[in-house]
Amino acid sequence: MENVQRFMYDTLGCLWKRGADFLGTKYSVMGGAMSWLSERNLVSAISNNGGFGVLACGSMMPDQLKEEILATRSMTNMPFGVNLVAMHPMLRELVATCQDCNVSHVVLAAGLPKRELIEQLKSSNIKLMCFAPSLAIARKLIKMGVDSLIIEGMEAGGHIGPVSTCVLAQEILPNIDAVPVFVAGGIGRGEAIVQYLHMGAAGCQLGTRFVCAKESVAHNNFKQVFIRSNSRDAVASVQLDDEFQVVPVRAIANNATKEFMAVQKKTIEMYRNRELTKEEAQLSIERFWVGALKRAVIDGDIENGSLMAGQSVGFVNKEQTAEEILEELVLQALNYLARFKEVA
Ligand SMILES: Cc1cc2nc3c(=O)[nH]c(=O)nc-3n(C[C@H](O)[C@H](O)[C@H](O)COP(=O)(O)O)c2cc1C
Numbered sequence: 001m002e003n004v005q006r007f008m009y010d011t012l013g014c015l016w017k018r019g020a021d022f023l024g025t026k027y028s029v030m031g032g033a034m035s036w037l038s039e040r041n042l043v044s045a046i047s048n049n050g051g052f053g054v055l056a057c058g059s060m061m062p063d064q065l066k067e068e069i070l071a072t073r074s075m076t077n078m079p080f081g082v083n084l085v086a087m088h089p090m091l092r093e094l095v096a097t098c099q100d101c102n103v104s105h106v107v108l109a110a111g112l113p114k115r116e117l118i119e120q121l122k123s124s125n126i127k128l129m130c131f132a133p134s135l136a137i138a139r140k141l142i143k144m145g146v147d148s149l150i151i152e153g154m155e156a157g158g159h160i161g162p163v164s165t166c167v168l169a170q171e172i173l174p175n176i177d178a179v180p181v182f183v184a185g186g187i188g189r190g191e192a193i194v195q196y197l198h199m200g201a202a203g204c205q206l207g208t209r210f211v212c213a214k215e216s217v218a219h220n221n222f223k224q225v226f227i228r229s230n231s232r233d234a235v236a237s238v239q240l241d242d243e244f245q246v247v248p249v250r251a252i253a254n255n256a257t258k259e260f261m262a263v264q265k266k267t268i269e270m271y272r273n274r275e276l277t278k279e280e281a282q283l284s285i286e287r288f289w290v291g292a293l294k295r296a297v298i299d300g301d302i303e304n305g306s307l308m309a310g311q312s313v314g315f316v317n318k319e320q321t322a323e324e325i326l327e328e329l330v331l332q333a334l335n336y337l338a339r340f341k342e343v344a
Contacts (some may be wrong), residue, residue: 007341015194019203022127022148022180024079024104025048027326028203029193031210032184033057033107034158034308036297037218040068044075045215045322050330054081054107062090062097064078069101079104081129086111092120099124107150110159112137117147129182133161135171138181148180150205152248155186157208157310160236160248173200178329188315190332201223207330208234208310213322219300223319225252231314240264243278244271245286252307256292259304263288 012022013128019028031038031046031185033056045051053074057065065082072080082103084094087110095117096108106121107129121128127147130139138149151172153165163171165185171180173196180202187193193204210216212223229252239246246264251257264285271281288305296305 001321005334008337009243011337012197012330012333014196018180019182019201022202023081025052027330028052028182028197029326029329030054030081030182030184030203030205031322033081034111034167034207034211036294037211037216038083039217039320040071040075041215041217042210042213042322043072043080045213046080046210047076047078047080047324049321049323049326051322051326052079052081052105054083054105056083057085057088057094059085059088059216060094062093065094066097066101069097069103073101081105081122083107083109085109086113088095091117094119095126098126112141113144113146115144123167127214132172132181133168135175138172138176141175144180146179148182148202149176150182152183152205154236154248154250155311156184157234157250157313158308160185162248162251169196169199169201176200188312190329190334191336193241193329194333194336206312206329208312209316209325210322211309211324212316212319214319215224218297220306221300222297225254225302226313226316227308228308228317229313229316231311234309234311234313241268244268244282246285249289249306249308252309253305254305254311255303256306260288266274284318 017026027050031051031053033054033066035056035058043055048055055068082098082107087109104128107330130146131139132141132149132151142180151168153168154160155165169183182203182205183196183201184205187204187206188209196204211226233252234250235253237246237249267281267284270276290307295301296307
């Protein structure tokens with residue numbers, strides 16, 4: 001029996017070796033950055049237990065980011081990454097902060113990197129990970145010198161693209177070998193991780209599964225809503241009119257999602273009645289969600305805040321430590337591999 005267990009462990013180790021080597025971790029499992037949640041406590045807990053925590057910088061200023069990086073480092077000796085948002089007005093300064101603090105990996109979200117940014121990172125040997133929403137963009141990013149890709153499907157929590165994880169994986173994994181590719185979106189169990197590894201992924205990134213970690217600073221109301229919710233409760237935001245863009249975000253439906261529909265309807269009516277210019281109307285729609293994630297995560301206002309969550313919220317059934325979550329995922333992966341061994 002012990003031999004079988006060792007065999008499974010080695011098999012999983014081989015399957016995700018490229019990713020684990022790239023991240024410098026025991027498991028090739030990333031705890032995806034989540035604004036307001038992925039701070040020192042959760043990030044260090046994930047990294048201390050074999051995964052790869054990623055700090056969410058969100059709209060932080062460089063001095064705040066520095067404080068968070070140093071605080072995280074005081075809680076873990078293991079590697080962790082920093083998530084930066086491409087459209088942040090102080091991106092260069094934030095990268096300089098990462099350089100000063102000897103950050104090993106930067107995960108760039110919400111846009112493509114500029115050449116100067118890549119050069120700035122390379123000059124300090126910081127590994128750059130970027131999101132690839134299509135095969136063409138994946139190839140372009142590799143040509144630009146990006147060190148690793150994340151592909152994230154629309155099952156994920158937070159800002160999403162139009163394509164499912166399953167389809168993106170088939171589009172990209174068989175065609176990209178130059179850099180390690182991590183898969184994200186809708187992953188709630190270890191079996192799914194093995195499936196993507198078998199398809200060629202170097203590892204996986206999970207966000208929603210870590211929201212209810214004991215170490216997560218999320219308000220208890222926020223955690224309880226996750227524990228109560230099913231996969232189908234996590235829905236993508238709806239755009240009412242072609243003329244007024246709504247950034248697609250997946251979140252658990254609540255009063256705020258209903259209110260957002262009413263605000264869109266009213267704003268579009270006002271525009272049609274010439275009471276608002278097009279710019280004013282678009283701005284009023286965009287302003288609706290400002291501050292909404294913090295309202296829910298930190299203040300616990302689960303009716304009027306944003307409950308960003310992926311469809312894998314259906315697999316969140318209780319509060320667990322980061323260690324328990326990671327061990328559960330690994331055990332599921334090992335048991336799944338054991339089934340193949342029985343067949344062989
Ligand atoms: C509450 C929440 C906040 C998030 N915030 C960010 C963010 O600030 N930056 C980012 O790149 N991704 C963000 N994400 C996406 C996660 O990093 C991760 O890629 C995603 O959750 C993976 O899909 P899953 O939710 O199905 O596990 C967020 C996700 C959630 C659920």
